[in-house]
Amino acid sequence: MDIPSYIPADHFFTDEDLPLFEVTATFAYCQVLLKENKGHEIATFDLTVRDLPKNRNFMIFGGLEEIVCKIKNWRFSSEQIDVLKKTGLIGSEMAEYLSDYKFSGSIEAMPEGTVFFPGEPILRLTAPIVEANLFYVFFVNCVPSYTIFMSKAIRSVIAAEGKTVVSNGGRALGFEAGAKYVRSAYLTGISTRLQLSPLLKYKIDMPKGLFKTTFHAFIKAFPTEMEAFKAFVKEYPDHEAGLMIDTYDIVQGLKNAIEIGIELKKNGKGLAAIFIDSGDLVRNSKHARKCLDKAGLTDVKIVIASNIDEWKIAKLIRAKAPVDFFMAITELTTVADDPKLEIVYKMAELRDGEKVRYTMKHTPGKRSLPGRKQVYRFIEKNVYTKDVIGLDGGKNTGQPLLVPIFEKGKLVYTLPKLDYIKEYIEDQVAKLPEQYKKLTVQRHPYKVDLSAELSELVYYCNKSSH
Amino acid sequence: MKLDTSKHFFLPEDQHLFDYDYIFSASAMWVDLGMEDVEATFDLFVRDLPKRRNFLLLNGLEEMISGILDWSFTDEEVDFLLSRKIITPKIVPLLRKFKFVGDVMAMPEGSIFFAQEPVLRITGKLWEINLMTFFLMNALSSNTIFSSKIVRSFLAARNKIYVATCSPVRGHAHEAALKFGRSAYILGSASGMVPGFARKYNIPYESKARAFHAFIKSFSTEIEALRACASIFPNSSVMVDTYDTNQGIENIITVCKEQKTKKLPVFSAVFIDSGKNLKAFINQAKMIRRKLDQNGLKEVQITVAGNFEEYKIDQLVKKKAPIDKVIMGTELVAPSDDPKVEVVLKMAQFVKNGEVHSTAKLATGKVSYPGLKQVFRKYKNGIMDGDTIGLEVERPGTPLLIDYIKSGKLVREMPTLDQIKEFTFAQLETLPEMLKRVDKEFNYDVKFSDGLDQLLAEARRVHQSKHL
Numbered sequence: 001m002d003i004p005s006y007i008p009a010d011h012f013f014t015d016e017d018l019p020l021f022e023v024t025a026t027f028a029y030c031q032v033l034l035k036e037n038k039g040h041e042i043a044t045f046d047l048t049v050r051d052l053p054k055n056r057n058f059m060i061f062g063g064l065e066e067i068v069c070k071i072k073n074w075r076f077s078s079e080q081i082d083v084l085k086k087t088g089l090i091g092s093e094m095a096e097y098l099s100d101y102k103f104s105g106s107i108e109a110m111p112e113g114t115v116f117f118p119g120e121p122i123l124r125l126t127a128p129i130v131e132a133n134l135f136y137v138f139f140v141n142c143v144p145s146y147t148i149f150m151s152k153a154i155r156s157v158i159a160a161e162g163k164t165v166v167s168n169g170g171r172a173l174g175f176e177a178g179a180k181y182v183r184s185a186y187l188t189g190i191s192t193r194l195q196l197s198p199l200l201k202y203k204i205d206m207p208k209g210l211f212k213t214t215f216h217a218f219i220k221a222f223p224t225e226m227e228a229f230k231a232f233v234k235e236y237p238d239h240e241a242g243l244m245i246d247t248y249d250i251v252q253g254l255k256n257a258i259e260i261g262i263e264l265k266k267n268g269k270g271l272a273a274i275f276i277d278s279g280d281l282v283r284n285s286k287h288a289r290k291c292l293d294k295a296g297l298t299d300v301k302i303v304i305a306s307n308i309d310e311w312k313i314a315k316l317i318r319a320k321a322p323v324d325f326f327m328a329i330t331e332l333t334t335v336a337d338d339p340k341l342e343i344v345y346k347m348a349e350l351r352d353g354e355k356v357r358y359t360m361k362h363t364p365g366k367r368s369l370p371g372r373k374q375v376y377r378f379i380e381k382n383v384y385t386k387d388v389i390g391l392d393g394g395k396n397t398g399q400p401l402l403v404p405i406f407e408k409g410k411l412v413y414t415l416p417k418l419d420y421i422k423e424y425i426e427d428q429v430a431k432l433p434e435q436y437k438k439l440t441v442q443r444h445p446y447k448v449d450l451s452a453e454l455s456e457l458v459y460y461c462n463k464s465s466h
Numbered sequence: 467m468k469l470d471t472s473k474h475f476f477l478p479e480d481q482h483l484f485d486y487d488y489i490f491s492a493s494a495m496w497v498d499l500g501m502e503d504v505e506a507t508f509d510l511f512v513r514d515l516p517k518r519r520n521f522l523l524l525n526g527l528e529e530m531i532s533g534i535l536d537w538s539f540t541d542e543e544v545d546f547l548l549s550r551k552i553i554t555p556k557i558v559p560l561l562r563k564f565k566f567v568g569d570v571m572a573m574p575e576g577s578i579f580f581a582q583e584p585v586l587r588i589t590g591k592l593w594e595i596n597l598m599t600f601f602l603m604n605a606l607s608s609n610t611i612f613s614s615k616i617v618r619s620f621l622a623a624r625n626k627i628y629v630a631t632c633s634p635v636r637g638h639a640h641e642a643a644l645k646f647g648r649s650a651y652i653l654g655s656a657s658g659m660v661p662g663f664a665r666k667y668n669i670p671y672e673s674k675a676r677a678f679h680a681f682i683k684s685f686s687t688e689i690e691a692l693r694a695c696a697s698i699f700p701n702s703s704v705m706v707d708t709y710d711t712n713q714g715i716e717n718i719i720t721v722c723k724e725q726k727t728k729k730l731p732v733f734s735a736v737f738i739d740s741g742k743n744l745k746a747f748i749n750q751a752k753m754i755r756r757k758l759d760q761n762g763l764k765e766v767q768i769t770v771a772g773n774f775e776e777y778k779i780d781q782l783v784k785k786k787a788p789i790d791k792v793i794m795g796t797e798l799v800a801p802s803d804d805p806k807v808e809v810v811l812k813m814a815q816f817v818k819n820g821e822v823h824s825t826a827k828l829a830t831g832k833v834s835y836p837g838l839k840q841v842f843r844k845y846k847n848g849i850m851d852g853d854t855i856g857l858e859v860e861r862p863g864t865p866l867l868i869d870y871i872k873s874g875k876l877v878r879e880m881p882t883l884d885q886i887k888e889f890t891f892a893q894l895e896t897l898p899e900m901l902k903r904v905d906k907e908f909n910y911d912v913k914f915s916d917g918l919d920q921l922l923a924e925a926r927r928v929h930q931s932k933h934l
Contacts, residue, residue, distance in 0.1 A: 001875065001876040001877065001878075001879070002876065003531075003532050003535060003536075003876065003880065004879070004880055004882075006668050006882050006883075007528055007532060007880060008666055008667060008668075009478075010478045011528075011529040011532075011605075011641075011644075011645070012475065012476050012477060012478060012641055013475050013476070013639075013640040013641040013643075013644045014475055014477065015471075015475065017640070017644065017662045017665070017666055018640075018662070019662070020660070020661045020662030020665055021634075021640065021643070021644070021660055021662035021663070022660065022661075022662070023633070023635075023660060023676075024660070024661060024676075025676035025677075025678055025681075025702075027661070028676070028698075028699055028702070029676075029677070029678070029680075029681045031698065032681070032694055032695060032698050032699070033681075033684065035698060036694050038684065041684070043684070045680075065474070066474040068469070069469045069470070069471040069474060070471070070474065072469060072471070073469075073471055080665075083661055083664075083665050084661060087661055089661070129684060133680065136635075137634070137635055137643075137660065138640075140635045140636050141634070141635060141636065141637050141639060141640045141642075141643045142639070142640070144636050144637070144638070144639075144800075145637075145638050145639035145642075148638070168486065169484075170600060170603065170604065171603060171604065171607050171806060171807075171808075171809060172604065172607075172608070172638065173607075173608045173611060173612075173637070173638040173639075173642040173645075173800075173805075174476075174604070174608040174638065174639065174641040174642040174645055175476040175480070175481070175484060175604055175608075175641060176475055176476035176639040176640060176641035176642070177608070177638040177639045177641065177642050178476075178484070178604060179476050179480065179484070180639050195483075195484055195485060195486060195600075196483040196484070196485065196486075196487055196490075196546075196547075196552075197480040197481070197482075197483040197484045198480075198484070200483065200546070201473050201480060202473065206487075206550065212487065212488035212491055213486075213488050214492075215488070215489075215492070216812070216813075216827055217492075217508075217596060217599075217811075217812070217813045218492045218495075220813050220816075220825040220826075220827070221496065221501070221504065221506070221592055221813065221816060221825075223823070224929075231495065231499060232495070235491070235495050235498070235554075236491075246829045247827055247828070247829065248827075248828045248829070248929050249828065249929075250829070277829070277832075278829045278830060278831060278832055279829075279830055279831075330806050330808070331806075334638075334805045334806040335638075335800075335805065336805050336806050338802070339638070339800040339801065339802050339805040340636060340796050340797070340799075340800035340802055341636060341800075342636075342796070343636060346679075346680070347679075347680045347683055347684070350683070350684055357686065359683040361679065361708075362709070363707065363740040365742065366740050411469075415469070
């Protein structure tokens with residue numbers, strides 16, 4: 001019996017799925033616009049995060065590289081257009097439009113890795129109105145993953161105060177999320193050496209001299225823990241093996257690991273680390289350090305796992321637990337404390353030749369801002385003081401954060417390498433005021449103002465809508 | 467500038483190396499140590515029930531079964547592993563002709579299950595199954611998180627409100643959104659919101675148009691936008707609150723009346739997209755319902771959206787809000803009340819030279835049981851009445867794990883999405899009332915059988931004796 005044909009060949013999201021992964025209303029709406037001869041009007045849309053997630057003081061923008069690569073190659077195959085035609089959503093006007101579609105708009109965006117705050121446009125797209133609408137679902141599924149992963153992971157890096165945080169993409173919401181988590185965690189300074197395919201995919205160097213871990217299933221496949229340990233270090237004798245000590249009994253496990261460590265040392269080799277994966281982590285790590293040191297194994301590192309997140313790291317640091325590596329996985333990959341991002345894609349203006357119409361949403365708590373905007377950041381003595389959202393090209397000072405990516409369909413931006421983005425993030429976090437690096441949410445959020453010109457425009461739009 | 471555009475989505479070729487380097491090293495070591503024929507049985511289960519879930523709903527089995535059947539390695543992958551010294555040469559020929567030839571038992575997709583119950587049991591070469599660890603864990607957790615969240619909204623709606631969950635936006639990446647859509651479809655949600663989803667899973671398509679805010683804003687006045695929409699998609703749903711709800715509903719009624727005069731169908735629904743709080747939504751809905759009814763537009767429904775989830779739906783039903791349909795997305799696709807499930811894959815036993823070794827993890831709080839397990843369910847008047855995780859040979863109820871793969875061959879017809887949907891709803895019929903509530907007030911009875919307890923005690927004894 002073979003796998004039946006109605007089951008997709010894979011359950012992943014591929015390039016083939018991309019252009020039609022958009023709400024039906026968009027296609028229907030674009031059909032109406034073309035039929036009503038409004039296709040030539042030029043719209044400007046902002047991609048914005050409406051609210052700061054409740055447990056964050058700042059966010060880090062991710063996903064620009066993907067946006068650039070996908071939009072540059074955005075096409076509709078005749079098969080895909082047929083699917084749309086069959087649904088009755090589009091007529092001949094839209095079908096024709098899509099058949100030779102190629103991005104012709106302009107995009108300004110914050111570089112990947114930029115620290116940003118709610119209400120700020122992180123990306124601004126200006127294009128003929130039909131195409132400006134094609135990317136809504138793409139944007140709001142692309143940016144959140146990278147952004148929430150980086151905004152979460154950086155907190156553990158900060159909490160660890162220079163000690164190494166290790167992670168991987170396990171138990172994420174799907175494989176793509178797992179891989180993107182690995183990329184995001186790497187950019188924030190987490191050591192993500194563990195999974196192979198993301199390293200290959202993103203061309204992240206495989207770090208050298210890292211230890212390999214005996215895991216529970218490996219240990220259980222031998223009659224005793226000791227036999228498993230011995231088999232493992234036979235293969236990895238020279239500061240390569242990390243032994244998990246709590247498969248059966250942590251006290252005995254530690255004794256066994258120390259015995260192995262002493263044995264290796266006698267032969268001029270050595271044990272790399274022990275893993276503690278359960279129980280009272282402060283007590284267990286202190287006890288383990290004491291025993292290791294007493295046995296002369298001062299160079300054997302201690303790795304802590306077991307639902308680690310930034311709060312547990314901070315607690316272990318405060319208690320001066322002698323931990324060398326924090327292994328944080330599920331809490332980070334699922335962003336358990338704040339898994340969602342209120343990201344919106346809103347029209348800010350519409351131009352018909354010289355005629356400009358500003359559009360904004362007035363609903364309290366869901367306001368969107370009109371006009372072509374830019375975000376300006378103010379820095380004093382190497383510390384960020386405030387951001388101002390203003391009109392592009394207006395009377396503004398401060399460092400503009402949105403940079404040109406596409407100009408009339410042409411890519412004008414050079415995508416940075418991952419290590420450049422990593423340094424960029426480190427540099428910005430260093431410039432963030434101290435209080436926003438704390439784990440607790442600050443009562444007074446980072447200051448984001450509207451420029452006088454923009455406030456005036458908002459006032460004018462408000463007035464004219466009533 | 468040359469762009470590497472292939473790396474952003476997770477591709478089939480990323481799958482088989484999506485695991486730790488030392489997982490491969492371990493398999494290589496077992497082969498080096500002459501353990502290549504050791505047969506092991508692993509259980510895939512969820513360690514603890516998430517704190518706000520009364521039960522879990524299994525999704526993702528289709529993906530796991532086809533993934534296991536298709537598992538293999540390309541020459542390039544094997545060469546990479548060898549060149550980086552992640553594996554040793556002896557395993558190389560085995561990896562090159564990798565084909566799973568073991569057995570898989572599982573609960574059917576759409577099954578209701580609880581913590582500690584194996585949902586899938588896989589028996590095969592130890593070194594082979596080991597390589598699928600991450601795949602099995604991730605395939606179960608993502609799909610099941612979605613189904614177990616979405617089902618709560620369906621239960622809270624009590625058939626009074628139509629829950630159109632399928633708004634796959636703001637997911638943890640595109641694949642999560644796609645899988646969310648699949649789970650939503652299995653639970654009866656409309657599939658029509660994203661054509662790409664219907665295309666991928668080859669399911670019937672429901673055409674729906676909607677005049678949303680950006681559409682309305684692209685015309686100089688609201689009424690102009692509504693008229694344009696009415697002329698092309700007369701039965702679409704239309705947003706009422708782009709500018710001002712009171713004026714919005716008047717405009718909608720005007721256009722509906724024009725449609726009636728022209729003998730055209732009227733808009734299918736008025737869509738409320740914003741409200742300060744639940745009360746504001748309910749008040750707006752009441753006002754709109756009244757006005758629609760007064761104007762002879764009883765057939766026009768009311769749809770709401772705006773961070774809805776099961777807790778709010780429960781309130782809407784309790785307060786008898788005149789709302790016909792709720793669209794949900796963000797709160798479900800990134801379930802903030804319980805975003806994770808602790809899925810684990812644990813070895814239960816292995817057979818070496820014909821001798822069976824029971825394996826258990828004994829760490830405090832993380833104990834895993836040995837033995838070849840089966841999950842048994844009792845029913846009383848057609849309602850679930852307690853599960854027992856037992857040994858295969860015991861029979862305290864109906865066994866839930868059934869054969870899917872035997873000696874590497876699929877032995878059961880895989881269901882279509884519509885069949886999974888049917889099975890899911892049949893399962894929900896057997897769910898005790900207390901477990902249908904949004905709050906957790908009741909723990910369903912799941913116990914380990916005496917046979918399993920004895921086996922665990924024995925494993926402890928054996929382990930302790932080795933240290934004496």
